Amino acid sequence: MVISSLAVPFVGAPMAGGPSTPELAAAVSEAGGLGFLAGGYLPTPQLARQIADVWDTSSRPFGVNLFVPESANTFTTSYAAGLAPLTGDLRAQAVSRYRESLLPEAERLGVELPEAVAGDTDDWDRKLDLVVREKVPVVSFTFGLPGPAVLVELRRAGIEAVVTVSDVEEAEAAIEAGVDVLVVQGPEAGGHRGTLDPVKEPSTEDLAELVAAVREGSTVPIVAAGGIATRARARQLLDAGATAVQVGTALLRTPEAGTSLAYRRALADPSLTRTVVTRAWSGRLARALETDFVRERDGLAPAAYPEVHHLTSPIRRASAAADDHRCLALWAGTGWREAGDVPAAVVVGRIVGD
Template sequence: MLLRSLDTGVVGAPMAGGPTTPELVATVGEAGGLGLLAGGYLTAPQLAAAIAEVWDASSRPFGVNLFVPAQANAYAVGSGELTGSERADAVAAYRAALVDDAEGLGVQPGEARPGDDDDWERKLDLVVRERVPLVSFTFGLPSGAVLGELRRAGIETVVTVTDVDEAAAALAAGVDGLCLQGPDGGGHRGTLDPVKEPSGADLLDLVTVVRSHTDVPIVAAGGISTPERAAQVRAAGADAVQIGTALLLTPEAGTGLAYRRALADPAYERTAVTRVYSGRLARGLETDFMRRLDGRAPAAYPEVHHVTVPLRRASARAERADLLALWAGTGWRSARSVPAATVVAEFAH
């Protein structure tokens, strides 16, 4: 298994929206880790170009992470999700609440695009055609048919889960490995149910319990901001640790200038979990935008994501951090502006 053969036991997190670049993936691989390309938000041609860049830059194995759209999610979703006209009305109300912020940046909120599947089928065809060594999934559980197709192509599969029940469902579906995500990580919580409040269980406890039920490879993720924490989760039974926030300030990362400045700015005092940027719960540096609008953002992904995209892009162009999604784990102050290979070496087992 690829996850058990890593020289370092380090996985570079797939940070969608820009931070994870082909250069970062290749560098993590050359340093003895496993880099994961972030396929989320990309079209299939864009992802194909990124895969080609990694193949050209490195001979080391790497993986691709895909978002599982609602219509392809095999997990039994609860009854709390808004549907139909209620969902459309909630998204429209939230879009209206963004108009003043958008106009201040010279843009308008985006269109909701309900039903967007993130180019799911074409991306699946792509990773099979390219024989990507490993594919990980977030936001849902692929069907057994999808997992079987990848297995027949010689591709290992990993699903992101946040509690024991989700881990059991993924194992029953036939995944090759699990990414166990704790509550302290930056970015989106990978709950298989989009409206589920994720477990607040400590990552160490989650790893310990899941390891007692399975011998498949386990990647521990979420708030692993120091080598000492990495050693703890490995001792609890993880085969590898996944780091994301620790790589944000590396020169190989595609983290924008305003984002980088915010990570080093002492004015940001804490992180918080919010739905304001995408409609899914995610952790980032707490901003005034989050405080003002958090209670108004519906649990409606990907519609909320599409509605806020113009604001975030305009904010990045203006090098203003106030409306950016500044995804970061609770240990973000440990991130440093050093080469990615240095970070991988520090977190190696």
């Protein structure tokens, strides 16, 4: 298996929206870890080019991450708690109200907001065909548990299948489905929480304790993810039973990352003092640096992904183009202060070297 045989126990987290690049994936893999491309949001032809670029740059294994659309998610048991996703007219109305709240920022930035359309699958079927055809060594899934047919197809192609989980219940479901590796994500993670259920509140259990609990009932390799930015924390998680650690935020300022200039500056801005978990940017819970945009709209955003993501996309693009971080989704884990302007290989060595 790829992940259990890495030279160093380091996985570069897939970071959709620009930070993940072929250069970053190749750099992490060349340093002995496993680099990832982020397939979420990318048009399929662009993802194909990125896969080709990694193959051309490095002979080392790498991975591609895909977002599981609601229509393909087979995990439903957690709805027993009484929570259910918004659907139909109620969902459309909630999204419409949120769109109205965004209009002042859109006007300030000179952009038009799209009319939200439900049912976007992020070109799920074509991306699956692509990773199988290209025999990408590792394919990971976030936001849901793909069906058995998908996992069987990956296994036949010799591809290692990975699913992100956030608690023991989700881990058990993923193992029963037949995944090869679990990414166990804790509450300190930057970016989206990888809950298999779009509406439930994710676990707040300490990542080391969560890894140990999942390890008790699992024989598959575990990758620990969430806020990992120091060698001491990585060692603690490996001692708790993780095969490797997954690191994202600490790579955001590396020269190989595609992080925008405004985003890079925000990560080093002393006026931004904490991270919060919010639905304001995408409709799914995600950890980001707290800005006025987040403070003003967090409670207004419905649990409606990907509609909210599409609504805020023009605002985020315009902010990046204007080098203005006020309306950027500044995804960051709790260890964001450790992110430095150094090559990716240095980050790998600093966290898991020797």
